[in-house]
Amino acid sequence: MNNKKEISSDNKLVLPGDKIAVIEEFVPDETCFEKNGEIYSRVIGHILTDRKKHKISVIPKKQHHSIKNGAIGLGRVEFAKKQIASVNIFHLNHEEIPIPVSAVLHVSEASRRFVKSMYEVARPGDWVRFRIIREKKPIYISFIGDGLGVVTAYCIQCGHELNYKRPNLLECPNCDLIQARITSKNYGKPFR
Template sequence: MKGKLVIPGDVVAIAEEYSPGKGTYEMDGKIIVSEAGELVMDSKTHTAVVQPINPVAEPKKKDHVLAVISDVRSSMAICELLSIEGTDRAVTGEREATLHVSTISSQYVESVGQAVRVGDVIRAEVIQSTPSVQLSTVNNHMGVLAAHCGRCRSVLISKDRSLYCEECERFEKRKIADDYGAAIVK
């Protein structure tokens, strides 16, 4: 099954219509995502479930991976690998990867926090697999795929090559992928 990519904090249904299943919970009448993965809305049981994305195999150089940003430091972001796009390779190997400030964008990035933030899901290219996994998001197709507002946690929408919160009416800077907001798990 190919479903929409969701990240923690996404509101996927109202509680009158769907019950929370694995990977979601109910709060204030809304069904909210608690872990990154593939959204499955079961219309028979009226349950919203998030299936984990097939965990990564040994990442190889040039693989395209999905990862969630777990920590942002001055010169790099720490990422947890979620999957390798387009493969069903079995689970093994390293789950942690780093995205260095110099391999985020073809344009100058002043600080890592101007390009990615904790909780963002990114698509990245593996530029080194050993001894540690190093990622790049320089390519147009690489970068943030899903992100929330740092102030109100609403889903940010893509606007003018930047991200915008309709609730707070403010922009947030990110290095976004060319299909931000439309990415599906594959």
């Protein structure tokens, strides 16, 4: 039995950051990572080991939600250019996504009013609530809808979390810089 691939006998669910093995026993794949000789999971799932090849991986828990048009999600901005931003989706319809999925926000979908540039919409590191408008890859998202937009933002100058000043305007409590975002009416409450 020891030379076969096997799911961990207790079938325990592991979470991102859970320690699952030590490096002397196994080589991690892309579903886990090594730090100081220990192996940690990157995803929610079950451990799969191959003792013959000394390989370990985590099989992501099946996503019973699928990415569908109209679904509401929470994600973090990876990068922003003038016309588009790339957003990693972490939650969809209040369920965590085991491996974050990348989506695109175009500046024309940032607001009902005209917005010139993505730099007044969202910045890398910001958390945003959105709606799926194209479910096939590349996935597209929109801020147009109730409660959608930036829910947590960080200062472009000092990195401090920003405070709400008024719609679409935030203020840094650390360095006083005032900066634009397309804010959700639930700014500061990412899980509402």
